[in-house]
Amino acid sequence: MRKPVIAANWKMYKTVSESREFVKKVVPACESFTGVEVILCPTFLSLANMVEDLKNTSIKLGAQDLFWEKEGAYTGEVSPYLLSDLGVSYVIVGHSERRGYFGETDSQVNDKVKAAFSFNIKPIFCIGESLEQREEGITKKVIERQLEQGLLGVDSSSAADLTIAYEPIWAIGTGRSASVEDAREVIAFIRQWVFDNFSPEIAQNIPILYGGSVNPDNLEDLLAQEEIDGALIGGASLKEDSFIKMVTAANNF
Numbered sequence: 001m002r003k004p005v006i007a008a009n010w011k012m013y014k015t016v017s018e019s020r021e022f023v024k025k026v027v028p029a030c031e032s033f034t035g036v037e038v039i040l041c042p043t044f045l046s047l048a049n050m051v052e053d054l055k056n057t058s059i060k061l062g063a064q065d066l067f068w069e070k071e072g073a074y075t076g077e078v079s080p081y082l083l084s085d086l087g088v089s090y091v092i093v094g095h096s097e098r099r100g101y102f103g104e105t106d107s108q109v110n111d112k113v114k115a116a117f118s119f120n121i122k123p124i125f126c127i128g129e130s131l132e133q134r135e136e137g138i139t140k141k142v143i144e145r146q147l148e149q150g151l152l153g154v155d156s157s158s159a160a161d162l163t164i165a166y167e168p169i170w171a172i173g174t175g176r177s178a179s180v181e182d183a184r185e186v187i188a189f190i191r192q193w194v195f196d197n198f199s200p201e202i203a204q205n206i207p208i209l210y211g212g213s214v215n216p217d218n219l220e221d222l223l224a225q226e227e228i229d230g231a232l233i234g235g236a237s238l239k240e241d242s243f244i245k246m247v248t249a250a251n252n253f
């Protein structure tokens with residue numbers, strides 16, 4: 001049985017003190033939960049304080065991006081070496097906002113995935129099609145390309161630590177979630193790809209999440225699908241109350 005995962009992607013929201021306030025409210029409400037893996041991904045600025053605040057809790061910390069080099073003259077970048085030294089466990093890689101606004105390519109996403117693994121940080125590898133691609137009927141082709149190129153050269157022992165997030169671009173931040181059936185179908189396709197390209201065991205064990213306008217009202221329908229192991233949540237993860245509701249629902253699943 002895979003444990004449900006609830007991952008919060010705070011994007012460019014929350015000051016350091018707002019992040020710490022959130023943790024103060026959410027930790028006591030979720031601390032005793034053993035049936036859910038909770039991951040908070042704040043901005044880089046909040047990571048150092050949150051590592052301290054989350055010490056001795058079961059809640060994990062993730063970054064929203066990373067650069068692939070260990071260190072060097074790369075103004076403005078943050079490396080996996082720096083993140084792992086701080087105690088960060090996860091990192092979002094290849095989010096469609098990074099691919100779309102910052103021109104990240106599949107090959108750069110691949111470098112980032114491999115860099116994260118080499119410092120024992122678990123990547124939350126994001127893939128998903130645009131509305132045009134869905135309407136053209138090429139969703140699975142796009143997903144397959146993102147999997148093939150983004151995970152190129154990743155070996156099976158690393159792949160066992162992957163989390164994959166299927167996030168159709170048209171569903172992110174739009175209030176228009178994919179239907180449960182659409183999400184289920186693409187996630188089943190992704191799991192089959194992992195089965196064929198890594199191993200049946202890895203396909204059986206790794207979490208594959210859905211992301212895109214997940215909120216307390218639609219989360220349970222998504223989790224009720226055997227294929228869907230949890231959610232990567234933006235907007236609805238910012239408010240303590242709705243986040244606690246979602247984590248509680250996942251824990252009770």
Ligand code: PGA
Binds near residue numbers: 167175233
């Ligand atoms: P959303 O964002 O929940 O606000 O749609 C999800 C994401 O971008 O990961």
